Amino acid sequence: xxxxxxxxxxxxxxxxxxxxxxxxxxxxxxxxxxxxxxxxxxxxxxxxxxxxxxxxxxxxxxxxxxxxxxxxxxxxxxxxxxxxxxxxxxxxxxxxxxxxxxxxxxxxxxxxxxxxxxxxxxxxxxxxxxxxxxxxxxxxxxxxxxxxxxxxxxxxxxxxxxxxxxxxxxxxxxxxxxxxxxxxxxxxxxxxxxxxxxxxxxxxxxxxxxxxxxxxxxxxxx
Amino acid sequence: xxxxxxxxxxxxxxxxxxxxxxxxxxxxxxxxxxxxxxxxxxxxxxxxxxxxxxxxxxxxxxxxxxxxxxxxxxxxxxxxxxxxxxxxxxxxxxxxxxxxxxxxxxxxxxxxxxxxxxxxxxxxxxxxxxxxxxxxxxxxxxxxxxxxxxxxxxxxxxxxxxxxxxxxxxxxxxxxxxxxxxxxxxxxxxxxxxxxxxxxxxxxxxxxxxxxxxxxxxxxxxxxxxxxxxxxxxxxxxxxxxxxxxxxxxxxxxxxxxxxxxxxxxxxxxxxxxxxxxxxxxxxxxxxxxxxxxxxxxxxxxxxxxxxxxxxxxxxxxxx
Amino acid sequence: xxxxxxxxxxxxxxxxxxxxxxxxxxxxxxxxxxxxxxxxxxxxxxxxxxxxxxxxxxxxxxxxxxxxxxxxxxxxxxxxxxxxxxxxxxxxxxxxxxxxxxxxxxxxxxxxxxxxxxxxxxxxxxxxxxxxxxxxxxxxxxxxxxxxxxxxxxxxxxxxxxxxxxxxxxxxxxxxxxxxxxxxxxxxxxxxxxxxxxxxxxxxxxxxxxxxxxxxxxxxxxxxxxxxxxxxxxxxxxxxxxxxxxxxxxxxxxxxxxxxxxxxxxxxxxxxxxxxxxxxxxxxxxxxxxxxxxxxxxxxxxxxxxxxxxxxxxxxxxxxxxxxxxxxxxxxxxxxxxxxxxxxxxxxxxxxxxxxxxxxxxxxxxxxxxxxxxxxxxxxxxxxxxxxxxx
Numbered sequence: 001x002x003x004x005x006x007x008x009x010x011x012x013x014x015x016x017x018x019x020x021x022x023x024x025x026x027x028x029x030x031x032x033x034x035x036x037x038x039x040x041x042x043x044x045x046x047x048x049x050x051x052x053x054x055x056x057x058x059x060x061x062x063x064x065x066x067x068x069x070x071x072x073x074x075x076x077x078x079x080x081x082x083x084x085x086x087x088x089x090x091x092x093x094x095x096x097x098x099x100x101x102x103x104x105x106x107x108x109x110x111x112x113x114x115x116x117x118x119x120x121x122x123x124x125x126x127x128x129x130x131x132x133x134x135x136x137x138x139x140x141x142x143x144x145x146x147x148x149x150x151x152x153x154x155x156x157x158x159x160x161x162x163x164x165x166x167x168x169x170x171x172x173x174x175x176x177x178x179x180x181x182x183x184x185x186x187x188x189x190x191x192x193x194x195x196x197x198x199x200x201x202x203x204x205x206x207x208x209x210x211x212x213x214x215x216x217x218x219x220x221x222x
Numbered sequence: 223x224x225x226x227x228x229x230x231x232x233x234x235x236x237x238x239x240x241x242x243x244x245x246x247x248x249x250x251x252x253x254x255x256x257x258x259x260x261x262x263x264x265x266x267x268x269x270x271x272x273x274x275x276x277x278x279x280x281x282x283x284x285x286x287x288x289x290x291x292x293x294x295x296x297x298x299x300x301x302x303x304x305x306x307x308x309x310x311x312x313x314x315x316x317x318x319x320x321x322x323x324x325x326x327x328x329x330x331x332x333x334x335x336x337x338x339x340x341x342x343x344x345x346x347x348x349x350x351x352x353x354x355x356x357x358x359x360x361x362x363x364x365x366x367x368x369x370x371x372x373x374x375x376x377x378x379x380x381x382x383x384x385x386x387x388x389x390x391x392x393x394x395x396x397x398x399x400x401x402x403x404x405x406x407x408x409x410x411x412x413x414x415x416x417x418x419x420x421x422x423x424x425x426x427x428x429x430x431x432x433x434x435x436x437x438x439x440x441x442x443x444x445x446x447x448x449x450x451x452x453x454x455x456x457x458x459x460x461x462x463x464x465x466x467x468x469x470x471x472x473x474x475x476x477x478x479x480x481x482x483x484x485x486x487x488x489x490x491x492x493x494x495x496x497x498x499x500x501x502x503x504x505x506x507x508x509x510x511x512x513x514x515x516x517x518x519x520x521x522x523x524x525x526x527x528x529x530x531x532x533x534x535x536x537x538x539x540x541x542x
Numbered sequence: 543x544x545x546x547x548x549x550x551x552x553x554x555x556x557x558x559x560x561x562x563x564x565x566x567x568x569x570x571x572x573x574x575x576x577x578x579x580x581x582x583x584x585x586x587x588x589x590x591x592x593x594x595x596x597x598x599x600x601x602x603x604x605x606x607x608x609x610x611x612x613x614x615x616x617x618x619x620x621x622x623x624x625x626x627x628x629x630x631x632x633x634x635x636x637x638x639x640x641x642x643x644x645x646x647x648x649x650x651x652x653x654x655x656x657x658x659x660x661x662x663x664x665x666x667x668x669x670x671x672x673x674x675x676x677x678x679x680x681x682x683x684x685x686x687x688x689x690x691x692x693x694x695x696x697x698x699x700x701x702x703x704x705x706x707x708x709x710x711x712x713x714x715x716x717x718x719x720x721x722x723x724x725x726x727x728x729x730x731x732x733x734x735x736x737x738x739x740x741x742x743x744x745x746x747x748x749x750x751x752x753x754x755x756x757x758x759x760x761x762x763x764x765x766x767x768x769x770x771x772x773x774x775x776x777x778x779x780x781x782x783x784x785x786x787x788x789x790x791x792x793x794x795x796x797x798x799x800x801x802x803x804x805x806x807x808x809x810x811x812x813x814x815x816x817x818x819x820x821x822x823x824x825x826x827x828x829x830x831x832x833x834x835x836x837x838x839x840x841x842x843x844x845x846x847x848x849x850x851x852x853x854x855x856x857x858x859x860x861x862x863x864x865x866x867x868x869x870x871x872x873x874x875x876x877x878x879x880x881x882x883x884x885x886x887x888x889x890x891x892x893x894x895x896x897x898x899x900x901x902x903x904x905x906x907x908x909x910x911x912x913x914x915x916x917x918x919x920x921x922x923x924x925x926x927x928x929x930x931x932x933x
Contacts, residue, residue: 013266050929055833059264072264074272075838077351083835094830094932098557106546108834116545155834229580229795230899233907236803240914247918273925276838280846280921288910295906298899306788386785 002029002052002163002194007061009047021047023219025061029196031162034189034209037198039216045198048216049165052196053086054078066162083108087156087193091168093148095155097141101132104140105155112159122158129191130154130184146177153184164188166197178203185209228306230299231381234292241288242374248281249367256360261353275356279344282363286337293330294482297473309389313470319390322380329373335493336366339500346507355505362504411455418444418451422524425495429513434499437516441495448488448523456527459534484526491519555848562852565816569853572802572809573860573908574867578876579798580900581868585892587791593725594783596662598629598752599761601778602768610776612747617772621753624767626760631656632748634734636741638702640690647687649730651737652676663731666719676733680715684727688717705742712736720893806907810915817849817919820926828923829932841924846913849920853912857905869894 009022021044029035037045050056051063054070063071066085073081095104105126109119127133132150135143140151149169156164170178178201186209188195197204204210215222226232255271255278297313304310307319317323340362347355409417421444428437453469460472460480472481494515501507535541555562602621604613615632622630634651652659654676664672666682675682681700683691691700691714699713718726738745755761758781765777831841867873869892 046929053833055929057264057269072262073351074348074353075276076348079832079835079837079840082833086835088833090833090932092932094826094833096827096830099553103550103553107550107831108836110546110550111836111840119546159835226796228792229799230903232796232799232803233903237906237910240910244914244917273838276842276925277918277921279839280842281917284913284917288913291906295902298902302899306785306792 001031001064001066002027002196003062003064004028004051005062007051007063008059009044009051009056010059013059021219022051022058025221027214027221029194029212031194032189032192033211034185034195035197036204036210036213037196037216038200038213039198040200043216044219045216046167049088049167049196049198052163053088053165054082083112083159085162087159087161087164089149089152089156089164089166089169091171093152093172095140095148095151098139100137100139101127101143101151101154102136104151105158108155108159122160123154126154126158129157129187144177145173146180149173149177149181150184157188161193163194163196166195166199168199168201169197170199170201170203182207182209226381228299228303230295230302234295234299235377235381237288237292237295238374238377241285241292242370244281245285245367245370248278248285249364251278252360252363252367256357256364259357259360261356278360278363282337282340282344286334286341289330289334289337293334296327296330297470301470301474303384306386307384307390308387309392311392312468312474314468315390315392316384317470319385319388320380320383322376322383326373326376326380329369329376331489333366333369333373334489335496336362336369338493339497340366342497342501342509342512343504346505358504414447414451415455418447419524421447422520425491425520426517429495429516432498432508432510432513434502434508437513438496438499441492441516444495444520445488445492452484452488452527456530459530462534480526484523487519487523487526491516491521491523494519551844551847551851554844555851558848561816562849565813565849566852566856566859568809568812569856569908569912570860570863572805573857573904574863576802576904576907577861577864578868578873579795579802580904581864581894581896582873582876582892583791583795584895584897584900585868587787588895589893590725590787591784593722594780594787597780597783598631599755599780600753600765600768602751602753603776603778604750604772604774605776606774612743612749613751613775615746615748615751618751620771621751621768624764626755626757626764627753628756629657629754630751631659632751633659634737634741634743635749636737636743638730638740641703645690647683647690647728647730648726649732649737649741651734651741652731653734656734662722666722666731667716675715679710679712679736680732681712682716682718682729682731683714684718684729685723686727687730702740704740708739710736710740712740803907806911810911813912813915814919817916818922820919820923824923825926825930826932828926829929833932838924842920845920845923846916849916850909850913853909857908861901861904865894865896868892 004025004027007022007025008020010018010020012018025044025048037048039045047056051058052065054065054073058071061071062069065081068081068085070078070081096107102123105123106119109122114122124133127136130150130153132147132154135147135151140148143151149172170181173181182203185195185197189209226235251274255274258267259271260268300313300316304312304316307316310316310319317327340359343355343359343362347353347359421440424440425437425444428440449469453467457468457472458464458466460477461468469485470481471477472484473479474481494512498508498512501509501512531541602613603610605611613632618630618632621627631653633656634653636649637646638649639646650659652663652675654660654672660672663675663682667675691697697714699711702710702712704710712732718729722729732740735745737743741749743749753764755764761779761781765779768775768777828841831844832838836844868876872892
């Protein structure tokens with residue numbers, strides 16, 4: 001469950017390029033909801049996701065995720081939170097090109113000091129869920145766009161998060177892979193994940209699993 | 223002045239200088255942060271400070287580990303220059319070559335203790351979600367840095383005042399019957415041992431029952447009497463020579479470097495013993511794990527000492 | 543520190559190898575130079591001290607006008623009568639210049655009654671009968687002498703000329719062993735009266751008189767007594783020699799180390815610079831790690847370990863390189879700094895002497911500045927703001 005109250009985010013405060021990406025954002029997302037955040041580039045969608053993931057700290061306002069106030073969490077706790085509660089899928093995948101699929105998916109688990117066996121189990125489960133087990137030992141740079149996407153999904157799922165955040169997930173995919181992505185999202189919704197997708201891809205307009213659409217324009221919700 | 227040509231002394235002083243330099247950086251950063259720190263603020267400046275605190279933390283953690291190594295290296299250095307100083311046959315003679323030696327050694331050990339406390343403070347501070355002890359730990363570090371500066375000065379003062387011409391006493395002269403370090407209070411060996419074991423048992427009992435202040439006092443007493451006991455009694459069993467009374471020789475290869483282990487466990491035991499009280503007055507915190515470690519390390523130390531005596535008796539059928 | 547961390551670390555190190563390779567090579571070079579120097583010094587010191595141990599406790603020379611002159615043998619009796627003196631002996635030795643006066647050998651006279659010297663010679667000759675050596679005009683030479691003689695076509699004997707112009711033919715009987723050769727490569731050992739003849743020393747005189755005093759506590763006293771017996775003497779003690787040797791090695795070592803530290807400081811600056819250059823792919827890497835839940839502390843740990851692994855690898859490579867250079871190849875070029883090539887050039891094989899204290903010293907002097915230099919760059923990388931790089 002995600003709740004934002006009067007969130008502001010200004011970059012380069014008091015500097016020459018001061019820029020307010022989010023103005024007075026208040027919203028509430030319930031558990032297992034699939035929410036689309038629509039808006040053109042620059043409207044603040046990515047910033048909003050980053051704030052929810054505690055990758056950015058708000059300039060002012062309150063944000064509670066899974067009953068935790070995360071606005072002022074120190075780094076150690078913020079990263080703990082991010083590792084266990086959030087799974088992030090990026091537009092450009094953001095994978096380690098020279099590592100294998102398996103290695104990429106295990107990256108979030110490395111600092112958690114788990115036993116090797118436990119790590120292998122979680123990785124296996126995630127690969128299965130994302131439908132990319134057959135490519136576990138392939139180097140990422142040799143994969144197709146759709147396969148890379150699935151690797152990114154597996155990585156987001158590996159530590160069993162509650163919330164999946166996607167930033168323009170279909171921007172680098174063709175029609176077919178975009179449709180496949182939708183199928184994965186459906187599966188995830190069934191499994192109980194809360195999903196927030198920031199996108200301006202029209203493919204989501206006719207997607208029936210969507211619970212709510214939030215429109216953003218000029219750093220505000222409209 | 224010739225001393226400065228010894229390789230080990232150069233390496234030691236160079237390393238200490240580097241460590242002092244990075245500690246200075248941490249010090250300056252701490253001063254800046256402690257002035258402007260406001261956890262509840264969401265200004266970019268505050269976040270910058272939070273990021274900077276990581277630098278300080280990393281520096282201090284590294285400093286601790288390196289300083290532990292440098293303490294051991296310090297002893298090695300002193301031992302190796304003993305050939306250049308007439309009369310000295312091991313580190314004991316060199317340490318007393320001038321008036322800076324003993325205070326320097328004492329300060330080094332105290333600094334290790336204090337840095338250890340800082341680390342505990344730091345890990346507690348990080349566990350909470352609002353950095354409750356942040357300012358305390360920075361002020362603590364600032365105080366520690368002043369001592370670090372004193373140590374740095376003493377390092378150079380000590381080495382530059384070592385004369386290669388004047389004779390010094392060797393350990394048997396310093397610690398033996400003819401020297402000025404008799405057993406304190408003119409006790410005989412048996413009474414000393416009795417006090418030693420009684421103090422040990424007290425530290426165990428106090429740790430179980432958790433009386434931080436009393437444990438603090440008893441731990442310090444235990445440190446003092448343990449040191450005397452090792453020098454005047456247990457050490458002789460390590461050297462298997464009743465007249466060889468020296469706290470340093472047991473750090474050498476011939477004795478299997480057992481000195482490091484012996485002094486190490488003693489320092490750890492006493493460190494944990496006093497830590498609870500210090501933490502209590504600094505941040506009103508008590509931790510049962512610290513008590514547990516006190517018991518563990520003190521026990522290992524006492525067993526090690528006693529074993530040397532027993533094994534000697536078993537092997538030879540007589541006491542020294 | 544589980545498998546996956548080490549695995550990830552290894553992959554990272556490999557991936558960044560272009561960044562690390564320069565650092566690795568320079569580090570290895572630095573360590574190799576330092577280690578070579580230290581190995582050489584230890585080896586020579588080791589052998590020299592062994593030879594030095596065989597020296598007598600006291601060496602008494604006669605000085606007139608500040609110049610060392612021959613000392614009358616009859617003083618031996620007085621010296622021998624002092625309590626605490628366990629052994630007295632007179633030595634005959636001196637410099638013999640080659641005809642062109644550019645170089646010299648050191649001639650040492652061997653007296654059958656001189657236990658210590660005889661012991662040494664016996665060690666060199668092995669089973670060969672020392673009496674046979676001493677019966678005729680024979681000599682044992684060091685390797686530099688051998689080389690010189692060979693170059694001048696004297697392979698089995700040499701014609702010495704005494705200060706009075708007389709020619710004396712001496713046959714080559716044998717050569718010094720490796721250990722003695724370190725300090726004695728220009729030595730020529732021969733029968734004592736033959737040495738007297740060639741050096742022009744009268745039979746009632748010797749070059750110096752040596753004493754052994756087993757009890758160290760008495761040495762100071764005896765020195766005093768000796769001086770009061772004959773004011774024209776200078777007494778050199780073995781302890782002083784030890785200290786002087788120690789100081790000499792320390793001096794050479796100290797000067798070198800000081801210079802080395804300067805290069806180390808430069809190296810630190812280079813390191814700092816190099817690792818401070820954060821390019822965009824580095825930023826992206828860190829951003830990804832932070833986004834998936836790595837804390838700043840985890841990133842610092844990773845990056846620190848990455849660099850230190852390089853440092854440790856460089857250290858071992860440097861040490862091994864130095865070892866092979868000094869002990870297998872005999873340290874060409876570098877050794878000339880030590881063996882004074884003022885006298886006679888030599889080719890020597892060094893005894894491998896490695897002690898842990900030295901290795902630890904070298905490790906400390908390298909790793910501490912190294913870690914200090916990369917501290918700030920690593921921290922800077924770890925705190926870079928992640929979101930920009932992830933778009």
